[in-house]
Amino acid sequence: MLKNLSVLSLITLIVLTSAAILWRFPDYFEYGNSRVIEPWGDGYQAYHAYLYHIKNDTGYSHYAGMNYPFGDHVIPGNCQPLLSNAVKFLGLEHYALGIMHFSMLVSILLAAVFLWLIFMRLGLPGWVSVAAAIGIAFLSPQIHRMSTHYGLAHPEVVPVVFYLLLRWEEREDWRWALGLGLSIFIFAQIHFYFFAIMAFTITGYMGIRWLWRRDWKRLPRYALHYGLAVLLPFVFFNWWMNAGDPVNDRSGLPWGFFNYRAYPGGLLYSPFEPHWKWLGEHMLKLRHFDFEARNYIGLTAIAGLVLLVVALAKRRFDTVMPAEQPVDRRQWMIYTLVASAAILIFAFGIPFIIPGLEGLLNHTGPIRQFRSIGRFAWVFYYAVNIAAITAIYRVWGKKPLMMALPLAVLLFEAHAFAWDKDLRLDPIEEYEPGKRFTDLKEVNFAAYQSILPIPYFNLGSDQFWWDISGLVAQKSETISIQTGLPLSGSHLTRTSRSQTLKQLQLVTEPYRLPAILSDFPNKKPLLMAWDTIRHADFGQDFRHLLDGALLLYEKKEFRLYELPLESFQERIDRKIASIQRSMSGDALSARDGWLLSDSTARFVYRSFDDKPSDHPYSGAGGFKGVMNELSTLYDGPLPGDSAQAYVFSAWMYIDGDLNTRSDMEIQLYDPTSGEVRQSVRSQVKDKVKVFDANGWALIEWQVQAEQPGSAVRWTFLNKDLGKNELLLDELLIRPAGLDVYKHLEKGVWWNDRNYTVDGRW
Template identity: 40%
Template sequence: MSTPHSSHRWTNLAWLLLLLAALGLRFPDFFQSPNSKVIEPYADGLKAYTNIEYHARYDSSLTYFQGMNYPYGDHASAAVTQPLVSGLIKLVSDYVVDITGYTRAIIHFSLLLGIGLASLFLMLLLRRLGCHPWWAMAAGLGVAFLSPQLHRFISHYGLAHLEVIPVMLYLLARLEEAHSLKFSFLMALAVAAFSLIHFYYFAIMAMTLGLYFGIGFLRKPGIKRLLKYALHYGVQVGLPLVFFYFWMYHNSSITDRAARPWGFFHFHAIWENLVTSPYIPWYQYIDQHWIKIQQSYEGQAYLGLVAIVGLLAMLGRWAGSRFRQPFVRAGGKLQPFLAKALGASSILLLLSFGLPFTLPGLEGYLDYTGPYQQFRSVGRFNWPFYYVANIVVLAELWHWVAKQQDNLRLGAGIAALLLLGAEAWYSANGPDLRLDSIAELEEGRKYTDLPGIDWGEFQAVLPVPYFNLGSDNFWYETEGLPMPRTLIIGIQTGLPTTGAALTRTSRGQAIRQLELVHEPYRLPRILADFPNGKPLLMLVDNHHFSQQKARYAHLLEGAQLIYESDSYRLYRQPLQAFEDRIAARAREIRYRIANDSTGLFPVDGCLATDATAGISLESFDTLRSARYYRGGGAFQGLSGQRNVLFDQPIPKQFGTGWYNFSAWVYIDQDRLAQAEAHFEEYEPETGAVVKAEVLPLHRSLSVVDTNGWALFEKVFIPQRSDTKVRLWVQHPRILRDTLWVDELLVRPDAVEVYRQGPGYVYRNNRWFPVGG
């Protein structure tokens, strides 16, 4: 006769064998090639590998990451280095044995360990809720492999740790049983540790715990209960918060991180995320043959048919009791835990929809939410509901099966587990998680194997095309291989990069980086921030450079080619070349104005390369404003209004002509570079719109000055010659900030416009100072 202890022992062994079998079937190459290949060989996926390895291998501090955004770097959390993982690798490598070369394998097995821990703690929790060990084992495995976090294996490895929420729920259940501060201190340790993997876990856990205790207090209000919950919450969340404040923010010199990061109104959940999945065959059939199913990647949290049907049945049962009986009845002594957890996760589910700010007319109130808006991908807040809903339904289902031990109920229970397992298998196998090889990571093909290159000669890598992500003010994202090549060079040579693909980076630092790669105009301030005079190693991706040659060709002037292949080139970029290119532009303009009497013609107070050209200049000097680019005045308006800059026919307009609109805009304000320029061609008599275009300002910045201003430039092609063109600037989300625009120039795109005045020469709205 078996005892409960022996039953648990055999169940634990069966769980382990089933887990290993499932992991082996689903992730065979994780075991076959754990360190030589990667899940995603580009973008966010590769960055997750290289940032962790660079931080562990080269950084001198556990706190700061220097691999990107050179020479500034950023905090290890903002760099998404998974500080818990990279820090452990670093400590072991520094003081025991160097394991940085096994970083990819460590990442892969940490993800698989997360699946195992998730299923383990789900199984343990279901046992405490009164479920049979075998039922708990099967349910725990099914819920783990159906988890929406498993889909984050594609690229967001920090968010793919499935164990986070099951561990939190298990510790809450133990606290509910024992009422001991021991479990609150364990929870504090879990909150801190998981937040060191990805800081979104801090928001998810802190909000779940706060709502859990809040619901518990409202169920039975009282001073004693309030003080008890306050003590537990203070330990569980307050202690980690104090740690993160001093570790991340105290004495930080960066004061211009985005207060209102972009994405809140894009990265929220929709109801389809809960009840459908793109990876389940029957939903694929519905999507292809019946009705198109909408999906939001950030909000994916398919509950599974078992949980959906179970919740509906429980809702019907609750309504049948006229709402007199509790909604959740299973769990025994832990029924209050299930009720409070379901209530807390349900509120988080509503928040994951972006409510109330996604309701029409309430968008602007997001500005008053303080740190909450930093967590812009609120769709992730539905993850606790996924786990809690499944735990509640599976506990209720076992309670129903065990209440009357007949074959019909047992068969229904087994069918439910089989359905859960089938959906879990389809869902887990949906995304392509096969490992890919990268040639430059193989022995004999590494960048360090290239002949004749002294990597110590350089101080950093300048990627071309350039990438800069994370400030939420500018979005310079390269396609293809420029970023992967740059990051792999970094982990193989120790060279950091001026590029950035980080989180909430400094706006001012991003502007200084852009000064370095945009048109030669003013001496980039970042040159003074470099710690030495070593040249930069410029990596040029041949294919993507050819597509963006107009933007980056100037960077080849004065650069020295040191290596060339069919796909990329490496250049020595002397720092002096940046100053030389600016001086060359000013000399060229001065020379042409002084000597080209046959190629330049007076037009509207300027010199133009076409005597018949129509030109429009608006200096805005007569307008009073707190800021201006030149002349003492500029257009000033509220960002949320239609700030009309031009509303008339283009001078000498003709249909399908190419006209260049350029204006200086002030960009050193949070997210105002993402204001939109609206072009509208319309009939003067009727107002009927003939053509309309919308473009964010930051997508078309040609020149970045060192004073916070940048030149926006856009070619517009009117369809007719008898229409008017209206240009206005407006931010769709930021309503009450001040926006400044100055020096508007409209010209035919093929015509160059020159001017000269006291202390300056001018070409196409670029102003170069000259002596004398």
């Protein structure tokens, strides 16, 4: 009889959850294989990685769709390799888009099923288990990840781990430990953050259990089971991601650890619930949190948590977790709550956010790679909701109307949360038959080796952030999916520093022949995708690329150009010729070996040849400092007395992890009193103008002096790099608009740039 009731309860759960999914996502069943959730930014990049890998990559481990010609491994490439490789292997590429969308819908159903399994094993009746499972699944913070981070939109992950830990607690069998390891193997191939979240959960649970029970004699058994659950998948992924991956210069300290964290407010209230919206508008000043901090646990969980705390304070814990319950399941809940609370503390950034303890992060090894630590709060979300529902049932379970109230609140909030976000599917014009890029008669895509998007974007190295602007990313990624052409741009995770420098040199001001050209496998031209509106936001930064480009196609603000590889050298040659013409004319004034465009203007130049250096950029010496000590590159008068704009430039060696994240400050101060009149700050990454092929880059920073007669101080500091060397060279400070020239023995010098006569250095 009980078994039949359980089966009926499970069928009810599946039917109701499926109906709720159909109600919430009706267009997925109509347009799931032809439309997308997010046609821009992170969301569309996820589509590109997944679809490109299925349709165009020749293997199962490497993603070649971006960062051409290097590509990246499918794990940091965000390809969801479990799903994409299965689709590729089974030859289902024509259904790939729909399979991806339905995988997220099925994950909601799986989350409800595993939550139901947990509640049933904890002794809750079927109707309570069904209602609670559906409510917790739809209130999950991961539901909103469907808007852009599709790999993270799998709310079944933590319930699966909790269920397997519960079964392991009931029967300490190695097969359940192996099941945990298999679950990590599966879900880490959907998104690698799940490896860390699941490993933390298992480690916390087993660690708390071992300490709680003082199982010293059973330590070998713990070690064996932990090895099967965590270490075995760790060894596999470490081998898979490193064996065939030559990249050894990924950033060791990605930016965001102190920013993308959880906050108590993000757990206790939500801007997506009508009651919290009303309170925020009429009674309370509620803080708005970013994506990573929105981990609302719900009013029912808050009430249950209060109930647990009060019971614990009054030493009446057995009233909410009575002793007559099987002890293994009661212990499971205690260990789960304690472990999830410990993980929540980590999600808050503790102890690293405590003043003076920030440096501890540098000693956490691979944990630093998981910078969006707010996601670890998901473990607490599930743990506290399971515990709250169980505790409330133990107190009011014999009064169905009383028990129905917290369940109704949970379902109400779940509906408000899951239905608030716009997750409708959007059409993309170029997906329609007859309108695909492959239908264009004007372009022979097979004649090109890569797509160069302009405005150029490059994200993922944690050395530079060249963000996506306008429609060019969507259009170029669509071309890439449909034609198989990879992108020279990058929208990835933890990409190679040296590869990034080569990519940026390709699109910036003509100076040296881009080193990446020698990495290209052939001499085919590039296909340049151009946004005629947004490129203007970057001034002249990319306009030089039109010199030598051939227009192929134009529709509204989007254009396609052919960009021959020979044009890169030709642009350098024309730049040198232009400088030489200026230097040979009569418009410049000579002064002490320099040629100036304004005979009355002054400038400051320091070669640092008097400072010995093993690694100067130019000449016999260079400026050396220590990264975590304040280094003053210049402290002296400005080359002018008026309140005007000045250009500060210097060469810096940037081919070291985090070098470009060094802080710079320019202070303009009263030369008599020393009072600081004006201060501007930036990081090196935001002011790099020119890239050389040897790891050096030109910083060029224009600052408006607000008062006349100021002195200036230019300083550098990077607290994350310890005693590493800071290498700078060739300082130039000049009024904006002044051009400074000089003849070199084998070339010419202009505004802190040096060229050889033939354009090659």
